Amino acid sequence: MQSWLRGRICPEREKFTFFAPDNRSKIPGCNFYISFVLSQEINVWSPFGVSHLYRISTVIRMNIQWVMEEMSTSLSRSLLVLLLSLLVAMHLWLWIQRCWKADGPPGPFPWPVIGNAAQLGSAPHLYFSRMAQRYGDVFQIKLGNRIVVVLNGNAIRTALIKKAADFAGRPDFVSFQFVSGGKSMAFGNYNDWWKVHRKVAQSTVRTFSTGNIRTKKVLASHVLSESRELLHLFLKKTSEEKYFQPHKFLTVSTANIMSAVCFGKRYSYDDAEFLAVVGRNDQFTKTVGAGSIVDVMPWLQYFPNPIKTIFGNFKTLNEEFFEFIGQKVVEHRKTIKSRIIRDMTDAFIIALDQGLTGSSGVYLDKEFVPPTVSDIFGASQDTLSTALQWIILLLVRFPDIQHQLHEEVAKVVDSTRLPNIEDQPHLPYVMAFLYEVMRYTSFVPVTIPHSTTTETSISGYRIPKDTVIFINQWSVNHDPSKWTKPEVFDPKRFLDENGTLNKDLTSSVLIFSVGKRRCIGEDLSKMQLFLCTTLLIHQCIFTANPAEPQSLDYTYGLTLKPTDFTIAVTHRSSMDLLDTYVQQLANRESNGEAGLSEHN
Numbered sequence: 001m002q003s004w005l006r007g008r009i010c011p012e013r014e015k016f017t018f019f020a021p022d023n024r025s026k027i028p029g030c031n032f033y034i035s036f037v038l039s040q041e042i043n044v045w046s047p048f049g050v051s052h053l054y055r056i057s058t059v060i061r062m063n064i065q066w067v068m069e070e071m072s073t074s075l076s077r078s079l080l081v082l083l084l085s086l087l088v089a090m091h092l093w094l095w096i097q098r099c100w101k102a103d104g105p106p107g108p109f110p111w112p113v114i115g116n117a118a119q120l121g122s123a124p125h126l127y128f129s130r131m132a133q134r135y136g137d138v139f140q141i142k143l144g145n146r147i148v149v150v151l152n153g154n155a156i157r158t159a160l161i162k163k164a165a166d167f168a169g170r171p172d173f174v175s176f177q178f179v180s181g182g183k184s185m186a187f188g189n190y191n192d193w194w195k196v197h198r199k200v201a202q203s204t205v206r207t208f209s210t211g212n213i214r215t216k217k218v219l220a221s222h223v224l225s226e227s228r229e230l231l232h233l234f235l236k237k238t239s240e241e242k243y244f245q246p247h248k249f250l251t252v253s254t255a256n257i258m259s260a261v262c263f264g265k266r267y268s269y270d271d272a273e274f275l276a277v278v279g280r281n282d283q284f285t286k287t288v289g290a291g292s293i294v295d296v297m298p299w300l301q302y303f304p305n306p307i308k309t310i311f312g313n314f315k316t317l318n319e320e321f322f323e324f325i326g327q328k329v330v331e332h333r334k335t336i337k338s339r340i341i342r343d344m345t346d347a348f349i350i351a352l353d354q355g356l357t358g359s360s361g362v363y364l365d366k367e368f369v370p371p372t373v374s375d376i377f378g379a380s381q382d383t384l385s386t387a388l389q390w391i392i393l394l395l396v397r398f399p400d401i402q403h404q405l406h407e408e409v410a411k412v413v414d415s416t417r418l419p420n421i422e423d424q425p426h427l428p429y430v431m432a433f434l435y436e437v438m439r440y441t442s443f444v445p446v447t448i449p450h451s452t453t454t455e456t457s458i459s460g461y462r463i464p465k466d467t468v469i470f471i472n473q474w475s476v477n478h479d480p481s482k483w484t485k486p487e488v489f490d491p492k493r494f495l496d497e498n499g500t501l502n503k504d505l506t507s508s509v510l511i512f513s514v515g516k517r518r519c520i521g522e523d524l525s526k527m528q529l530f531l532c533t534t535l536l537i538h539q540c541i542f543t544a545n546p547a548e549p550q551s552l553d554y555t556y557g558l559t560l561k562p563t564d565f566t567i568a569v570t571h572r573s574s575m576d577l578l579d580t581y582v583q584q585l586a587n588r589e590s591n592g593e594a595g596l597s598e599h600n
């Protein structure tokens, strides 16, 4: 006896494709066959989806019953019983899933155990954007056993601004508990304790960066001193190797600027301890980035596998990072004088040692000094060094744009002085370039995962309390209804016909997030990136390695990091101007007046 049973479930589509039975007839030489010829996609989350599935599975069962009547061998009978059981189990499971998310957002079909983890691929933000086109700005996926609601496009501002407190939580992910000694503000949940913590962190960052003219000048002096070191190194590397990888030097340089702000100290590019602390950003951002599976499949920790190893490394690097910060705090306590605040660590010691009480009576004490410094130093150095990597990469990939940038800078800042922050309003093309780098690369494509603090709703969908929320910033920056040819790198899109920066458009770029969790380092970052970029363009020419593919590839994590590339750097005239400036700065510092006076 011969039987034919055709049909399939199509996992590569997000919907089920069923070949539903529509007839049965005998063919010559066979006792019977069943033909499944009606192919149709069924949206299992649509109102009719489940009843549709039910109808189809009933027909399948009827067919199988009919087949069983016809078949006589026990082997075939067992196979069919097995098939029947599988179908019924799947049917039941779909039914349960459907009931589970009765009024939740739609989304792709999740597989048992892993959910949609396998579909995320190497660029989850792109997968999210594709799903948003299919299901709308609000959809849900399942990662392991966690339901995740992904917000895209306009839904992001609606949720994070109009329902700010509802969407301001952080999930109870196990990895988050290893950041900043388990007392992180950035990775901690939204509560009264967090509010006090964020307030002190935010005001201190401002005091040491963009708070007033004086603080801006101090930050600018750190940036210029450090850029000088970087450029000397770039020129040396170019003369020795012709083309070299700038990645490590940019990481140390950025970390040094923040180290000067946080600890009043810079480190040499060969300092092994410092390199060990700042050189493992990739491992950190891969673990805490949205879509990392460490936190959603906890059972992976119970047997040897690559994820367990990655998580082990993550714990170690967090411990070592926190130990490094702890040592700095201890050293500061030994030398602090209550009247002189040397750097951010001093400021946090002075603010927190006396204790800070929030409105609801929560109390922050000196235990919170190392976690707060750790949050600031950690959050800043990875993001800023990634931004600089992209800036350099785009300068060498688009030499015409580099040329136009230099033309603008040279017109405003002649060769007798160095750029400063007051030049910013006169350099709209530089600003347009920086906004385009942020938009085009969207190098923080998805924010740190959020969670709901209460039962809430968005776009008419009910979202239960403690649901994990992913904020897909990339979708906003690449929305074709907002940006002409979003896939093209074109700084001019931010300039109007008079060459003026279009502030409406620049404020549409989303990379620092919005709402209660908005990045507290936004102003500092924009100022630092402006100064670094303008100085580098004023002083040097950056060239791509012609032997390399002109790629803009990256690896995914909390930050998107460009894959390795090499460059050559040549000076436009000489380092004399920068050397003289830094020497003057050192003299002022030894006279106790660093950063207080004009450098030009």
Ligand code: HEM
Residues within 6 Å of the ligand: 185, 186, 187, 198, 201, 205, 375, 376, 377, 379, 380, 381, 383, 384, 387, 444, 446, 447, 448, 449, 450, 471, 511, 512, 513, 514, 516, 517, 518, 519, 520, 521, 522, 524, 525
């Ligand atoms: C170009 C540079 C930077 C980018 C693109 C960036 C972006 C972000 C993003 C997307 C978030 C997550 C917001 C959310 O979860 O909704 C964030 C959080 C944060 N950032 Fe930044 N950041 C940058 C630089 C900095 C700097 C320089 C600092 C410190 C001075 C900093 C401190 C923080 C902190 C403390 C948080 C946690 C805020 C919270 O959870 O309430 N960031 N940043």
